Amino acid sequence: MSHTILLNKRPVGRPELSDFKTITEDQPTINSGEILLKTSYVSVDPYLRGRMSDAKSYAEPFELNKPMVSGVIAEIVESQNEKFKVGQFVSGMLAWKQFQKSSGEGLRVVDTSEVGESVYLGALGMTGMTAFLGLTEIGKPKKGETIIISGAAGAVGSIVGQIGKILGCRVVGIAGSDEKVNMLKSQFGFDEGINYNTTENMAEAIKKACPDGVDVYFDNVGGEISDAVLYSINRFARMIICGAISSYNETETVKGLSVQPFLVKNSALMQGFILGNYAEKFPEATSQLLEWFKEGKIKSEETVVEGFENIPQAFIDLFDGKNKGKMVVKA
Incomplete structure (x- = not known):
């Protein structure tokens, strides 16, 4: 089984836990060309509040009764895609689901041999x-x-x-x-x-x-x-x-x-x-940030919340300034 967190209703003012809903689904099965992902870390960010409202912005609003989406680090637990191997970690914009399948489009493999997974949601993401x-x-x-x-x-x-x-x-x-x-x-x-x-x-x-x-x-x-x-x-x-x-x-x-x-x-x-706006400069930025990080010139501060079920509360806590550095949830 797999848990999924949906947008239950649009917030009025400060978001509340009742604006979210958690459901239980069957773990998906994959077909040829697909990979099965197990969520490892989830990024919660202030900009998500704008997408919870049905208002014009630079990104489409989240749909009611559909999964929330943000930056996620996930482990590949099954693969029928030759570009991705079991045991690799990937970064991308993914649903708030414990398990989900993907074609691999929009995902990038991240090297966790020297750098912790969650850093790719923060300093290196x-x-x-x-x-x-x-x-x-x-x-x-x-x-x-x-x-x-x-x-x-x-x-x-x-x-x-x-x-x-x-x-x-x-x-x-x-x-x-x-x-x-x-x-x-x-x-x-x-x-x-x-x-x-x-x-x-x-x-x-x-x-x-x-x-x-x-x-x-x-x-x-x-x-x-x-x-x-x-x-x-x-x-x-x-x-x-x-x-x-x-x-x-x-x-x-x-x-x-x-x-x-x-x-x-x-x-x-x-x-x-x-x-x-600067998508063409992502490789340059990633390379420079990784160099500085490995040299110790950039340090990554994280507030890590444990438990997939606590993603909504971690998001709400951003508006009370309860994070130091990057707020992430370890699923």
Whole structure:
């Protein structure tokens, strides 16, 4: 038998466990050209919240009473496809199922001989590529510049900061606890950190942490934190809009500062992106990230939740900031 997690209903505001439903199915049997996959690790990510709503976005919404889908590392337990061997691990966008069959399309074999499986969902997967390509393609940081990152203790933010240090920049991270701020500095080499939950005036705190102003802002959060960064941006600053987790569960339109005066006054760039924009650069990004990882220049922090049945709760916990680094579920 195999368990599958479905989208039961569309969330209103913050997701709840009742928005999901777990069913039991027969383990699938494979035919010629197919492989049978056993889920090993599942990635939970804030962007999945958008796909749970029936609203226009860069990806089609999830269908009600159909399986949720995200990044998954799975083991091949049966194969009738000559391109894939039993015992190999593959990475791809797969359903939240304990067992599923596939033609192999869209999957890539990952080498787990030197690197743990789950790292291919984080530093060496979509997370790492999002950090690398967003920072280098839009931010174009130069040695000596200042980079500030919101959601810095999260999956993408922690990698962005480490890449910024590799490239010779001053790196400042914004996170939600003193523990996370200390982690940014002691573990990931950030130069400074700001705890937004204990800071009364974010604009002043950012100015103090970035005495030479902000050249690159990597935004994972949006909202009031991003408004505060605007007061410190330098001429020709580049602002990379990766996510806006602060507003994902809002039921009304979020109001904030008008960014146009800040952009005009500083000849600044603000650009949103999705990873798929840079698909042709995936091999280059993967190769560079793997090199840095093996050299110890990039460290992977993970929050690992045990148990396939706990995938929905792990996803919900993202919105309470319960993760340090990448949140994954070990099935």
